[in-house]
Amino acid sequence: MSKRYAMVIDLKRCVGCNACTVACKQEWKEKVPPGEFRSRIKEIETGKYPNVSMVFRRTACMHCADAPCVKACPVEPVKASQKTPEGITIVDEKLCIQCGACVDACPYKVRYLNAENKVNDKADSC
Structure with a gap:
């Protein structure tokens, strides 16, 4: 079995600053149009007044081992959504037919069609 990469985020230290x-947006400025983000911070309110607090959770591609988005891609013989040997889920823009099947199949709802080129986009562990 080959090495698999992982990204570890300490949610207890997240303050929701969006850094x-x-x-991520800076890294991919050529590919991600204004108003789109490959990762997001979700704010979750917990507790009841007067003991209310906010919890922040980063949402991005989870690079599922058995990725539903890859299975849903109808492009054959080589799928537009693929898994690398390291376990990263990637999108080959040249093969994407803009059908949105992978977007609909994502259990975490983090995939989207890029507003400028209509090609599927998502976080790729940059």
Whole structure:
């Protein structure tokens, strides 16, 4: 079995500053149009008044081992959504037919069709 990569995020230390979202946007500025983000910070309110607090959770591609988005891709013989040997789920823009099947299949709802080129896009563990 080959090495598999993972990204570890300490959610107890997340303050919802969106620095990770901005860094991702900076890394992919040529590919991610205005208003789109490959990762997001979800704010979750917990507790009841007067003991209310906010919990922040980064949402991005989970690179599922048995990725439903890859299975849903109808492109054959080589799928537009693929798994690398390291376990990263990637999108080959040249093969994507903009059908949205992978977007609908994502259990985490983090895939989207890029507003500019209508090709599937998502976080890829940059």
